[in-house]
Amino acid sequence: MTLRIGFIGGGGIASRHAATLAQFDDVEMVAVADPDRTRAEAFAADRALVSYDDHEEMLARERPDAVYVCTPPFAHGAPELALAARGIPFFVEKPIATDPDTAEAIGAAVERQRLVTGVGYHWRYLDTTEEAARHLRSRPPRLVTGYWLDATPPPAWWISESRSGGQMVEQTTHIFDLARVLVGEVSEVYAIAGRTPRPDYPACDIAEASTAALRFAGGAVGTISSTCLLHWPHRIGLHLFADGLAIELSEFELMVDVGQGRPVRPATGDPFLREDRDFVDAVLGRPNRIRAPYAEALKTHRLTMAAARSAREGRPIRLDAEARHG
Numbered sequence: 077m078t079l080r081i082g083f084i085g086g087g088g089i090a091s092r093h094a095a096t097l098a099q100f101d102d103v104e105m106v107a108v109a110d111p112d113r114t115r116a117e118a119f120a121a122d123r124a125l126v127s128y129d130d131h132e133e134m135l136a137r138e139r140p141d142a143v144y145v146c147t148p149p150f151a152h153g154a155p156e157l158a159l160a161a162r163g164i165p166f167f168v169e170k171p172i173a174t175d176p177d178t179a180e181a182i183g184a185a186v187e188r189q190r191l192v193t194g195v196g197y198h199w200r201y202l203d204t205t206e207e208a209a210r211h212l213r214s215r216p217p218r219l220v221t222g223y224w225l226d227a228t229p230p231p232a233w234w235i236s237e238s239r240s241g242g243q244m245v246e247q248t249t250h251i252f253d254l255a256r257v258l259v260g261e262v263s264e265v266y267a268i269a270g271r272t273p274r275p276d277y278p279a280c281d282i283a284e285a286s287t288a289a290l291r292f293a294g295g296a297v298g299t300i301s302s303t304c305l306l307h308w309p310h311r312i313g314l315h316l317f318a319d320g321l322a323i324e325l326s327e328f329e330l331m332v333d334v335g336q337g338r339p340v341r342p343a344t345g346d347p348f349l350r351e352d353r354d355f356v357d358a359v360l361g362r363p364n365r366i367r368a369p370y371a372e373a374l375k376t377h378r379l380t381m382a383a384a385r386s387a388r389e390g391r392p393i394r395l396d397a398e399a400r401h402g
């Protein structure tokens with residue numbers, strides 16, 4: 077059986093998924109919808125696809141079996157609700173929205189239709205994440221420090237609060253998600269954020285530095301800090317501390333310190349390939365091994381929404397009680 081896949085959004089990350097999907101014998105990429113005609117045509121031409129500027133028209137004409145939603149954060153909502161209405165499984169990139177209500181509405185539609193979904197939290201697919209989880213099984217983490225200390229990414233929408241949601245929501249969401257995977261659910265978050273004018277980015281209205289203090293339901297505590305002020309990726313990862321165990325996990329390597337030096341090993345394998353393979357397999361009716369279905373991503377989104385709201389309102393937010401009303 078061949079899975080006919082369409083794309084909504086034909087930018088940077090769509091190209092990455094397309095490069096992976098092109099390696100699969102059981103996938104045929106058929107079309108792309110992107111309101112930027114130049115982008116839609118370039119994406120389509122590179123892969124001999126049909127291009128559209130409207131996703132409704134693409135869905136009606138092409139009737140794909142599954143769709144990759146690779147829009148910027150502000151454009152979520154209409155594409156996923158259209159897919160759910162048609163019963164079409166979808167893979168969507170993080171963050172799943174810039175507000176709470178859009179993501180909750182999509183989550184409810186996905187649940188009603190029992191749709192196969194996947195969300196681009198590819199850190200879940202790192203073999204180093206799996207190894208860290210094995211170490212932590214016998215020694216639960218009690219302290220967590222997470223980081224996204226990096227440059228400002230190039231897309232114009234990234235520096236706009238209303239279009240990206242800000243760094244914690246847009247980017248550091250990978251680290252919040254990883255903390256949920258390796259430590260458990262967060263019960264309370266208290267975030268603060270700083271913003272000063274940036275002459276190089278006159279249109280920037282997002283915080284350039286933030287830190288979120290977290291209390292986990294299991295008793296662990298921690299912080300996750302973000303900045304986009306650097307000109308290079310300085311530190312991006314999650315550090316975990318347990319009784320006699322310190323772990324440093326980044327996208328590319330794992331350090332496990334049990335008091336005998338600081339051995340570092342590189343991550344192996346391609347987490348993008350693994351997440352795309354799991355999505356395709358599940359849609360084709362093979363065992364569903366998807367690690368971040370929409371309902372899982374929604375929990376991470378509630379957490380980053382609560383962190384953003386805490387920073388805005390200057391007070392701690394309890395997740396179970398308040399987060400859904402972000």
Ligand SMILES: NC(=O)c1ccc[n+]([C@@H]2O[C@H](COP(=O)([O-])OP(=O)(O)OC[C@H]3O[C@@H](n4cnc5c(N)ncnc54)[C@H](O)[C@@H]3O)[C@@H](O)[C@H]2O)c1
Binds near residue numbers: 110146151169231
């Ligand atoms: N998982 C990861 O590691 C990872 C890496 C990069 C990007 N991403 C995520 O992927 C998303 C897209 O990022 P990107 O770098 O590809 O951005 P991009 O700006 O390169 O591409 C986005 C594309 O979506 C199109 N678009 C805008 N509104 C649309 C709409 N309503 N319908 C269809 N298309 C629309 C734009 O014209 C553009 O071509 C972001 O949420 C980003 O966080 C994830």
